[in-house]
Amino acid sequence: xxxxxxxxxxxxxxxxxxxxxxxxxxxxxxxxxxxxxxxxxxxxxxxxxxxxxxxxxxxxxxxxxxxxxxxxxxxxxxxxxxxxxxxxxxxxxxxxxxxxxxxxxxxxxxxxxxxxxxxxxxxxxxxxxxxxxxxxxxxxxxxxxxxxxxxxxxxxxxxxxxxxxxxxxxxxxxxxxxxxxxxxxxxxxxxxxxxxxxxxxxxxxxxxxxxxxxxxxxxxxxxxxxxxxxxxxxxxxxxxxxxxxxxxxxxxxxxxxxxxxxxxxx
Amino acid sequence: xxxxxxxxxxxxxxxxxxxxxxxxxxxxxxxxxxxxxxxxxxxxxxxxxxxxxxxxxxxxxxxxxxxxxxxxxxxxxxxxxxxxxxxxxxxxxxxxxxxxxxxxxxxxxxxxxxxxxxxxxxxxxxxxxxxxxxxxxxxxxxxxxxxxxxxxxxxxxxxxxxxxxxxxxxxxxxxxxxxxxxxxxxxxxxxxxxxxxxxxxxxxxxxxxxxxxxxxxxxxxxxxxxxxxxxxxxxxxxxxxxxxxxxxxxxxxxxxxxxxxxxxxxxxxxxxxxxxxxxxxxxxxxxxxxxxxxxxxxxxxxxxxxxxxxxxxxxxxxxxxxxxxxxxx
Numbered sequence: 001x002x003x004x005x006x007x008x009x010x011x012x013x014x015x016x017x018x019x020x021x022x023x024x025x026x027x028x029x030x031x032x033x034x035x036x037x038x039x040x041x042x043x044x045x046x047x048x049x050x051x052x053x054x055x056x057x058x059x060x061x062x063x064x065x066x067x068x069x070x071x072x073x074x075x076x077x078x079x080x081x082x083x084x085x086x087x088x089x090x091x092x093x094x095x096x097x098x099x100x101x102x103x104x105x106x107x108x109x110x111x112x113x114x115x116x117x118x119x120x121x122x123x124x125x126x127x128x129x130x131x132x133x134x135x136x137x138x139x140x141x142x143x144x145x146x147x148x149x150x151x152x153x154x155x156x157x158x159x160x161x162x163x164x165x166x167x168x169x170x171x172x173x174x175x176x177x178x179x180x181x182x183x184x185x186x187x188x189x190x191x192x193x194x195x196x197x198x199x200x201x202x203x204x205x206x207x208x209x210x211x212x213x214x215x216x217x218x219x220x221x222x223x224x225x226x227x228x229x230x231x232x233x234x235x236x237x238x239x240x241x242x243x244x245x246x247x248x249x250x251x252x253x254x255x256x257x258x259x260x261x262x263x264x265x266x
Numbered sequence: 267x268x269x270x271x272x273x274x275x276x277x278x279x280x281x282x283x284x285x286x287x288x289x290x291x292x293x294x295x296x297x298x299x300x301x302x303x304x305x306x307x308x309x310x311x312x313x314x315x316x317x318x319x320x321x322x323x324x325x326x327x328x329x330x331x332x333x334x335x336x337x338x339x340x341x342x343x344x345x346x347x348x349x350x351x352x353x354x355x356x357x358x359x360x361x362x363x364x365x366x367x368x369x370x371x372x373x374x375x376x377x378x379x380x381x382x383x384x385x386x387x388x389x390x391x392x393x394x395x396x397x398x399x400x401x402x403x404x405x406x407x408x409x410x411x412x413x414x415x416x417x418x419x420x421x422x423x424x425x426x427x428x429x430x431x432x433x434x435x436x437x438x439x440x441x442x443x444x445x446x447x448x449x450x451x452x453x454x455x456x457x458x459x460x461x462x463x464x465x466x467x468x469x470x471x472x473x474x475x476x477x478x479x480x481x482x483x484x485x486x487x488x489x490x491x492x493x494x495x496x497x498x499x500x501x502x503x504x505x506x507x508x509x510x511x512x513x514x515x516x517x518x519x520x521x522x523x524x525x526x527x528x529x530x531x532x533x534x535x536x537x538x539x540x541x542x543x544x545x546x547x548x549x550x551x552x553x554x555x556x557x558x559x560x561x562x563x564x565x566x567x568x569x570x571x572x573x574x575x576x577x578x579x580x581x582x583x584x585x586x587x588x589x590x591x592x593x594x595x
Contacts, residue, residue, distance in 0.1 A: 058490055082493035089491065095346040095483040096538035106480060110493035114474040142537075162492075 006067075007166055007197055008032040008055060013064035015047075015054055015221070024050045026221040028064070032166070032199055032214075037192045039200045039208040041232075042218030043242055048201045049090065051218070052170055056087060068166075082110035086159035088152075090170040097144035100154050104129055104139075107161025129160035133187065149180030156187065167191065168199040173207075185211050205259040209233055210251070217241060233257040267535045269542040276549040280328070283556040287324040288316060290560055292568045323453040324556060326461060330450075330514035331524055331555025332548035333465045337507035338525020339532075339547045340472050343479040343540060344503045347409050348530070349588055352511040353522030355416035356392045359423030361508075361515035362445050364388025366427050370434035378456075382464060385512035388423075393508055395419050409592070440519070448521035448574030450559050457517045464513035468506050469548055475503055476540040483538070521555070521574045523581020528554050530588060 008031070015025040025047045032038050040048050053059045055066055057073045066073040068084060076084075086107070098106075107129065108122040118126070130136045133153040143151060152172055159167055169188070173181040181204070188198045189211050202208050208215060209229040217225040217232050219241045225232040238246045238259060245262040288300060293315060295303075302308035303316035334352060341350040341357075352358045364384035368374040374381040399415035400407050424446055431442045440449070478499040481489035486496050514521070528551045529543065536542050555573070558580075562571045 053487075056491060058487070078490060078495055079493035082491060085491075087488075087491040089485070089487050092485050092488055093346075095343070095348065096533065098480070098538050102480075102537070102539050106477075106484075106492060109477050109481065112477070114477065 006031045007034055007069060008199070009065075009067040009070070010055070011065055013051075013054065013061050013066065015050055015059055015061045023062075024221050025054065025061070028218075028221065028223055030216055030223065030226065032197060034165075034197055035192055035195050036213040037189060037198045037200070037211055038214045038216070039202055039212040040216045040218065041202065041205060041208055042224075045220075046218040047221040048218060049170060050221075052087070052168060052201060055168070056085065057081065079110045082162060082164075084164060085166045085168060086162040086164035088155050088159050088167070088169040088172055090174075092155070094143060097142045099139070100135060100141050100143060100146070101126070101130075101139040103143055103154055104135075104157045104161050107158040110162060125163050126161050129157040132160060132190075133157040149176050149183070152176065152180065152184060153187075156184070160191075164196065166197045166199060168201075170201045171203065172200070173202065173204060181207065205233065205238070209256045209258065210254055229257055233259060269536050269546070272532075272536050272546055273549065276546060276553060280549060280553045280556070283553045283560070284324055284328070287327065287556050287560045288320050290564050291315075291320060292563075318454075322455045322458045323450050323559065326453045326458050326517060327450055327556040327559045328552035329458070329461045329465045330518050330521065331528075331558075332469070332552040333461075333510040333514045334521060334524040335528035335547040335551025335554070336469060336472055336525075336544055337511045339529040339540070339543055340475075340479065340503055340507040341525070342529060343483045344500060344507075345407060345412060346483060346485075347407070347412060348592060349409070349413055349526065349585065350416075351523065351525035352389075352507075353420065353520060354413060354526065354585070355396055356419030356423060357389045357396075357416075357508055357511050358515050358520040358522065359420040359427075360388040360390070360392025360395075361385040361512040362388070362520050363423045363426045363430070364391075364512070365516045366430050366445055370430050378460065382460060382513050382516050385516035386509050389508040389512040389515070390505070392419055392423065393504060443572060445519040446574070447572035448519040448577075449570070449572045450518055451570055453517070461513050461517045465510055468510035468513075471502070471506050472510070473541075473544045475499060476544050479503065479540045479544075480538075483540075519572075519574070521577055523577045523585065524551055524555055526588070527577070527581050527584050530584065 010028060010030045013025050013028040014023050016023050040051065042048055050059060054061055057076065068076060104126055105118065108118060108125060111122060130139065133156055135150065135153050135157055138146065138150060143154060146154065173184050185207050188200065192198050212229055215227065215229055215232040216223060217237065224241055225237050233248055235246055235248045245264060247260045247262055248257050249260065251258050289295065295312060299308060299312050300316055303313045306313065338351045341352065341355060342348055364387050365381055368380050368384040396412065396415045396419050400412040427445050428442050478489060478494045481492050481494050482499065489496050529547050532543055532546050532550055536546060558576045559573045562573045562576045565571055
């Protein structure tokens with residue numbers, strides 16, 4: 001039996017940055033259901049990354065609530081939250097490059113005390129993550145020597161080693177070529193089939209359309225559209241949100257809507 | 267290199283360094299005489315030199331060297347800056363100023379806890395100044411501004427030390443050279459006990475923070491997402507690493523670059539996982555300072571060079587090489 005509980009439930013969320021009187025998130029509502037592939041789209045500065053930080057409790061909202069598994073975000077401890085939700089941030093700069101095995105092993109930190117060494121469970125989670133991301137051959141490489149696509153797979157492996165119920169990724173495929181993009185989207189889709197819920201922040205309208213069960217479209221901190229790709233991706237909504245004319249056609253094979261930017265008539 | 271192999275090699279190196287430090291000096295002894303003296307037998311004068319002069323000096327070198335190397339590695343992770351180090355950051359200078367101030371006022375002699383507390387206060391003042399200068403509105407630390415702020419703060423504290431010592435007429439304070447270039451000469455057991463009382467607990471606390479420090483070296487956001495209470499770890503890290511530096515400085519003056527050379531040497535050997543790096547840094551730092559102190563005693567014997575001169579002669583080229591590497595990246 002497939003449950004349809006909301007893992008993340010957000011209502012009436014308003015967020016301001018200190019010293020600013022313009023909200024970055026404005027009365028936002030959203031519900032993320034279990035085992036779904038949920039994409040958050042929107043132009044630059046629409047509040048996508050702020051939403052991520054608010055969900056993870058790094059930014060305190062002025063009004064509204066964030067519930068994770070029905071429990072308010074403020075009542076989660078950081079380590080309990082890290083066992084529930086894993087995040088792959090947009091970018092990381094490594095002051096001192098670890099090797100791949102060490103970086104993936106940091107995914108187990110939420111489960112371990114200061115002097116505790118990895119248990120069999122931890123080792124298994126790490127090797128499963130390495131295998132799933134197909135990076136077993138890289139384990140002894142310093143991460144500073146990896147290609148962009150390899151590094152992204154390593155960072156995703158770290159988040160899988162956390163064995164989270166929810167995986168959040170902030171633009172994981174920017175700077176990657178189409179092969180790596182497709183590899184990562186396919187990998188994420190596979191995860192949702194195994195019961196992980198994927199929440200993806202992306203600029204990739206067409207890949208989001210092909211892979212997502214649900215899309216949330218943001219503009220200036222407000223939800224413009226919320227629904228299946230077919231419901232959200234239409235010419236008039238996208239045209240007004242991105243301030244650029246687009247054509248939306250159906251992919252004849254998958255029936256997913258495909259967005260094509262049009263030349264702007266002067 | 268495997269961490270265990272490296273650890274075993276370091277323990278052997280430390281044993282060799284300790285033996286050299288006990289053995290070498292203005293007066294020559296045979297190994298038989300030294301063993302007798304350690305057991306409390308033989309010539310009274312030999313016993314005194316081994317047990318009361320070279321003994322405490324060697325133990326202090328291990329504690330201070332280990333402590334400086336460890337705090338260097340910790341500051342590097344907290345500041346995400348491979349060039350961070352207690353001396354470069356001006357923290358040692360702040361600690362020395364605090365120590366010199368209470369010594370010159372004559373209040374350190376009344377209570378034994380006053381000296382380390384004054385040094386600790388000075389180190390906290392220094393790190394607060396440096397962090398305040400280096401963090402701009404976006405709360406991001408600029409690496410170059412940070413180093414500049416540290417060096418300038420250190421220069422300011424050096425001037426303070428010279429001023430205080432010039433104005434002071436207390437005869438029992440060691441010289442400005444000793445405070446600014448560091449020295450282990452004249453170490454007595456009570457000083458060793460004082461430094462150990464601070465250094466050993468601080469070492470354990472910092473090694474406990476190894477996992478969060480690994481995460482902070484990646485970034486504060488990532489560290490939060492992986493379960494770290496970032497603010498708590500940062501406050502604990504700064505305070506404990508400053509305290510450990512201050513305890514060493516109160517006893518030996520400013521010994522620079524140990525916190526730079528040793529962690530980087532260890533990074534090249536065993537990589538950057540702080541769970542391995544921190545304990546090995548303590549061992550290697552102790553070995554390094556014991557050897558540097560021995561060199562400082564025998565190089566132009568019977569004159570002693572301040573040990574900070576030896577560490578700076580090695581440390582400055584290492585610093586410049588690292589600076590070049592980091593500017594390229």
